[in-house]
Amino acid sequence: MTTFSSEDGAPHFDPDAVHAKYLEERDKRLVEGRAAIRDLSGDTLFGKYREDPFTPYVHREPVTDDVDVAIVGAGIGGLVAGAELRKAGIGKIRLIDEAGGVGGTWYWNRYPGIMCDVESYSYIPMLEELDYVPKTRYAYGAEIRECLEMLAEKFDLVADGLFHTRVTSTVWNEELARWVIETDHGDMIRARYVVEAVGILNLMKLPDIPGMELFKGKSFHTARWDYEYTGGDASGHLDKLADKVVAVMGTGASAVQCIPHLAESAKHLYVFQRTPAPVGYRGNRPTTPEFAEELRGHPGWQRERMYNFHDVLRGAAEKDLVDDAWTNYWPRTRARRRPPDMSMEQYMYEMEREDFAVMEEHRAWIDEFVTDPEVAEILKPYYRYVCKRPCFLDEYYPTFSRPNVTVVNCPAGIERITETGAICNGQEYEFDLLVYATGFEAEVTPFPRRAAHDIIGRGGLSVAEAWAEGPATLHGIMTRGFPNMFIMPSPGQQSVITVNFTLVNSEAAEHIGHTVKLLDERGVRIFDVSQEAQDAYVDFILSRYVAAFEMMEACTPSRVNFEGNPRAANPRSGSWGGGMGDLHGWIRMLAAWREQGEFEGLELDQPAVTRERV
Numbered sequence: 001m002t003t004f005s006s007e008d009g010a011p012h013f014d015p016d017a018v019h020a021k022y023l024e025e026r027d028k029r030l031v032e033g034r035a036a037i038r039d040l041s042g043d044t045l046f047g048k049y050r051e052d053p054f055t056p057y058v059h060r061e062p063v064t065d066d067v068d069v070a071i072v073g074a075g076i077g078g079l080v081a082g083a084e085l086r087k088a089g090i091g092k093i094r095l096i097d098e099a100g101g102v103g104g105t106w107y108w109n110r111y112p113g114i115m116c117d118v119e120s121y122s123y124i125p126m127l128e129e130l131d132y133v134p135k136t137r138y139a140y141g142a143e144i145r146e147c148l149e150m151l152a153e154k155f156d157l158v159a160d161g162l163f164h165t166r167v168t169s170t171v172w173n174e175e176l177a178r179w180v181i182e183t184d185h186g187d188m189i190r191a192r193y194v195v196e197a198v199g200i201l202n203l204m205k206l207p208d209i210p211g212m213e214l215f216k217g218k219s220f221h222t223a224r225w226d227y228e229y230t231g232g233d234a235s236g237h238l239d240k241l242a243d244k245v246v247a248v249m250g251t252g253a254s255a256v257q258c259i260p261h262l263a264e265s266a267k268h269l270y271v272f273q274r275t276p277a278p279v280g281y282r283g284n285r286p287t288t289p290e291f292a293e294e295l296r297g298h299p300g301w302q303r304e305r306m307y308n309f310h311d312v313l314r315g316a317a318e319k320d321l322v323d324d325a326w327t328n329y330w331p332r333t334r335a336r337r338r339p340p341d342m343s344m345e346q347y348m349y350e351m352e353r354e355d356f357a358v359m360e361e362h363r364a365w366i367d368e369f370v371t372d373p374e375v376a377e378i379l380k381p382y383y384r385y386v387c388k389r390p391c392f393l394d395e396y397y398p399t400f401s402r403p404n405v406t407v408v409n410c411p412a413g414i415e416r417i418t419e420t421g422a423i424c425n426g427q428e429y430e431f432d433l434l435v436y437a438t439g440f441e442a443e444v445t446p447f448p449r450r451a452a453h454d455i456i457g458r459g460g461l462s463v464a465e466a467w468a469e470g471p472a473t474l475h476g477i478m479t480r481g482f483p484n485m486f487i488m489p490s491p492g493q494q495s496v497i498t499v500n501f502t503l504v505n506s507e508a509a510e511h512i513g514h515t516v517k518l519l520d521e522r523g524v525r526i527f528d529v530s531q532e533a534q535d536a537y538v539d540f541i542l543s544r545y546v547a548a549f550e551m552m553e554a555c556t557p558s559r560v561n562f563e564g565n566p567r568a569a570n571p572r573s574g575s576w577g578g579g580m581g582d583l584h585g586w587i588r589m590l591a592a593w594r595e596q597g598e599f600e601g602l603e604l605d606q607p608a609v610t611r612e613r614v
């Protein structure tokens with residue numbers, strides 16, 4: 001029975017009781033230092049956690065050349081941009097990435113159980129171009145990585161790719177009308193255009209906990225899984241853990257997926273939980289040949305499905321093609337329509353009541369699967385569904401009824417790491433392996449930090465300086481003072497947000513491909529955003545920005561509310577159209593801009609020097 005059940009066992013929404021419980025739970029977690037992390041870029045002790053365990057590093061000679069487009073980042077954003085540029089007829093493209101191959105997040109994240117919890121048919125990019133239908137409704141990491149490798153091969157992006165290569169600076173040279181890109185291999189690439197596709201959630205996050213450096217056992221982050229130590233592979237069977245006590249720190253999306261596998265293989269597993277996640281049902285299943293045929297028989301099916309998923313989540317679709325836990329829970333809690341005769345107050349009440357019902361469904365589910373009521377209670381999330389990114393996995397909760405699994409309730413975080421374990425609530429837990437499932441710096445992390453290299457535009461101004469007050473863009477993709485540069489969209493960067501970010505990447509990539517083609521056809525040498533157009537675009541973003549401070553302040557701290565400080569949000573980091581943005585409006589606006597063909601808002605330098613003559 002859950003905390004809020006009435007005498008007959010049915011969930012009962014008593015707003016005062018719910019508020020009191022949610023605030024009590026929030027306050028346990030709103031502790032000083034909860035967001036402290038180590039800056040791995042300059043960390044001599046923990047910087048090595050970023051090293052690539054998957055592909056051996058090999059020495060190569062520096063490359064110096066001149067290309068049409070350099071793409072920084074070979075994840076989904078960089079790959080779809082590269083593919084669309086190829087379709088637009090662009091010849092020489094250099095893809096550059098710190099990883100040993102393509103895939104971005106799907107290169108680095110190979111932890112056991114890794115999968116994408118957005119349905120595969122909508123998530124994996126360009127499936128129709130690849131003539132591929134994923135094997136299961138939710139794809140495992142290896143299949144996604146293979147698809148991205150296929151995509152890179154199909155559009156010939158690998159042969160000229162520079163991998164295990166970190167861009168150190170990207171500097172605009174006005175005289176050459178080129179970006180000059182330097183790397184940690186001593187490369188010097190001159191490029192007519194640069195696409196910054198550095199990714200979102202790309203900066204691995206290690207917390208800063210006293211004593212971390214003392215731990216004598218093994219430790220790594222989920223984004224650099226060490227299979228040499230654990231044995232097994234991404235499908236589990238971690239046979240080398242049979243005699244090991246393992247601890248996992250965190251219970252977010254990555255932890256939820258790897259915990260069942262760790263539990264199956266380890267002698268004992270401690271799960272150090274700060275905030276329980278709401279883990280909804282999954283219902284993964286193989287793709288039937290009939291379903292694959294149905295999709296293939298309907299050209300354009302993938303984009304239609306992506307749009308439908310987005311529209312259902314926004315409460316704006318008649319039909320639900322995806323029909324899963326995302327499309328069940330999300331619109332109920334975020335996208336209820338307000339009937340014309342309903343007061344705002346009543347509407348807010350109804351929203352909250354529905355959110356409560358969704359959370360009660362999650363809490364009741366825990367009771368169903370976790371036999372020990374005390375353990376079940378620890379795992380129950382007490383906050384609104386809108387406060388945190390939800391998770392989905394059928395195997396998660398049953399794991400906590402295993403005799404070799406202990407969930408350690410640590411709402412204020414781990415106090416200290418010792419030579420042999422960790423201290424929570426004054427008690428020490430000893431273990432051999434510590435897995436940091438502590439995630440990544442938030443998706444709204446400003447672009448200059450995510451890029452992690454100097455980008456110097458006109459007049460020697462860096463993008464970090466230009467964006468000191470927040471993003472300033474046209475379309476969320478181009479920015480004044482940084483000519484011939486495209487920045488792939490990201491949340492907090494004046495484009496739009498959707499749960500399936502592959503869709504936004506795909507739209508932006510098509511826009512970039514078309515734009516470069518048009519610019520080339522017109523013989524444009526340099527484009528830059530006009531001050532006027534950028535100001536107008538930023539003003540539009542600001543005009544639509546609506547803060548929901550009170551609701552977010554009542555939330556448990558998370559990256560959604562800036563770790564309990566929603567007022568830290570910068571209105572310039574808003575989306576096109578307000579809130580999460582008007583995706584369809586943004587797409588129509590980009591299409592109209594291209595169709596008009598006048599490069600409205602750009603300053604063009606199109607005299608004589610074309611690429612053949614340089």
Ligand code: NAP
Nearest residue numbers: 115116117207250251252253254274275389413437438439
């Ligand atoms: P995450 O959701 O940010 O979770 C990090 C976990 O570590 C949280 O449970 C957090 O606790 C805990 N933590 C952080 N610092 C801590 C500290 N100092 N002491 C104790 N616990 C600490 O990270 P993630 O699971 O890697 O996921 C990141 C994002 O990647 C997801 O939200 C999602 O967007 C994406 N992702 C997607 C999928 C997918 O299937 N599509 C799969 C994996 C990841 P608190 O909750 O208290 O902060």
